[in-house]
Amino acid sequence: MLxxxxxxxxxxxxxxxxxxxxxxxxEDGGLRRIQEEVWALPLTMPTLAxxxxxxxKGPFPLVVMNHGxxxxxxxxxxxxxxxxxxxAIWFARQGNIVVAPTGSGYGAAALDVxxxxxxxxxxxxxxxxxxxxxxxxxxxVALLDKWIIEYMTDQKLIAPDKTVVVGQSAGGWAAIALxxxxxxxxxxxxxxxxxxxxxxxxKPNNNCAPDKLVEATADFGRSARTPMxxxxxxxxxxxxxxxxxRMHEAYIAAGGNAEYHxxxxxxxxxxxxxxxxxxxxxWSPLVTEFLDRHQ
Numbered sequence: 684m685l686x687x688x689x690x691x692x693x694x695x696x697x698x699x700x701x702x703x704x705x706x707x708x709x710e711d712g713g714l715r716r717i718q719e720e721v722w723a724l725p726l727t728m729p730t731l732a733x734x735x736x737x738x739x740k741g742p743f744p745l746v747v748m749n750h751g752x753x754x755x756x757x758x759x760x761x762x763x764x765x766x767x768x769x770x771a772i773w774f775a776r777q778g779n780i781v782v783a784p785t786g787s788g789y790g791a792a793a794l795d796v797x798x799x800x801x802x803x804x805x806x807x808x809x810x811x812x813x814x815x816x817x818x819x820x821x822x823x824v825a826l827l828d829k830w831i832i833e834y835m836t837d838q839k840l841i842a843p844d845k846t847v848v849v850g851q852s853a854g855g856w857a858a859i860a861l862x863x864x865x866x867x868x869x870x871x872x873x874x875x876x877x878x879x880x881x882x883x884x885x886k887p888n889n890n891c892a893p894d895k896l897v898e899a900t901a902d903f904g905r906s907a908r909t910p911m912x913x914x915x916x917x918x919x920x921x922x923x924x925x926x927x928x929r930m931h932e933a934y935i936a937a938g939g940n941a942e943y944h945x946x947x948x949x950x951x952x953x954x955x956x957x958x959x960x961x962x963x964x965x966w967s968p969l970v971t972e973f974l975d976r977h978q
Contacts, residue, residue, distance in 0.1 A: 717775045724784070726830040733765035735772055736780035744845035745835055746774045747828050748783040749854025767851060769960045773967060774849070780841060782831055809879055812891040817879050817899035820853070821860030828861055832868050844868050847974065851875040851957050852921065855913075859900065862907035862939065871977040872911045873970060875957040878930070881921030893926050900930040904939030911941035912973045914966055916953020944969055 716738040724730045736743055750766040765771060771781045809815040828848055835841045846869045850858035855877025862872050880891030890896065915927050922930075924945060931943040946965060949956045956962045 715776045715778065717772060724831065724834060726834060728827065730784045730827065732782050732784040733771065734780065734782050735775040737775060737778055741780065742840055742842045743778060743780040744847070745832065745841040746779045746781045746847045746849060747831055748781060749824055749828065749848070749850035749857050750783065751852030751854050767957045769963055770957050773963050782835065784827060784831060809891065812880065812883065815880060815892050815895055817896055818902065820879055821856045824854065824857030825861035825864065828857065829864070829866065832866065836868065845870055847871050847873065849873045850877060852877065852954065853879055859903050862909045862911055863903040865906065865908050869909055871974060872909055873914070873973070874911065875914050876916070876919055876922060876954045877913060878922035878927065887920035888923050890922070890926060897929050897933045901933035901937040904934035904937035907939040909940065910977045911939070912970065913941050913943045914946065914969060916946045916949045916956050918948035918953040920952050921954045942973065
């Protein structure tokens with residue numbers, strides 16, 4: 684494994700993506716031209732990331748995008764390089780450089796060595812539903828976000844203090860955890876379908892210890908002051924309206940700063956709203972208005 688890591692990261696921190704750049708077309712008229720790439724980030728935990736940014740000279744504001752998790756080890760090995768490409772492209776066309784890391788143990792970054800305990804904390808493990816560890820599961824990925832922000836800042840690749848963190852599902856939960864750290868460089872955080880422990884046993888609307896999830900949300904809210912936007916859909920089968928409203932109420936009551944928006948049902952499962960091309964017009968006005976107020 685160490686030989687593989689040296690091979691992957693010794694040559695360069697940047698690796699080109701084998702897909703063409705996305706540019707303005709006759710259909711999209713004056714849309715900003717963008718470039719898609721894959722980077723190998725030499726962080727404390729070596730990380731592969733899908734990166735998309737405007738064509739031209741930066742630095743640009745940074746958007747870090749966290750993907751969700753899979754409880755199936757085989758599925759993790761075949762995880763896509765970027766889970767919500769259309770959303771990432773939308774943020775890039777607003778003038779941002781977007782870094783979407785592939786979590787350790789996922790896809791080409793499936794480097795876990797369970798018998799040595801390597802990288803395990805960055806997986807989807809929250810323990811038994813009798814006593815789940817929601818806190819560490821969120822804070823582990825929040826730490827990865829912090830490393831990415833620090834690396835991009837040190838390399839002078841981004842505009843300082845203008846970072847936005849975006850997360851979906853478990854990646855959104857990590858973004859909520861990050862809010863409790865109040866990083867000066869992060870101006871706002873946006874989550875889609877955020878939560879942990881959804882669909883236990885693969886059953887819709889079957890959550891792992893929902894009361895403890897609400898408690899953990901409140902714990903993060905006690906120290907969180909970074910502005911947040913939480914977006915959910917009515918037909919989310921991982922985290923339904925009743926549970927997410929409780930989470931938001933607990934977060935706000937504890938002192939957190941978050942706006943809550945419930946969108947109408949989307950597709951067969953609103954949990955995957957941000958994955959869909961056709962959903963961009965549904966959520967982008969909310970995001971644009973929110974970010975305009977938190978420059």
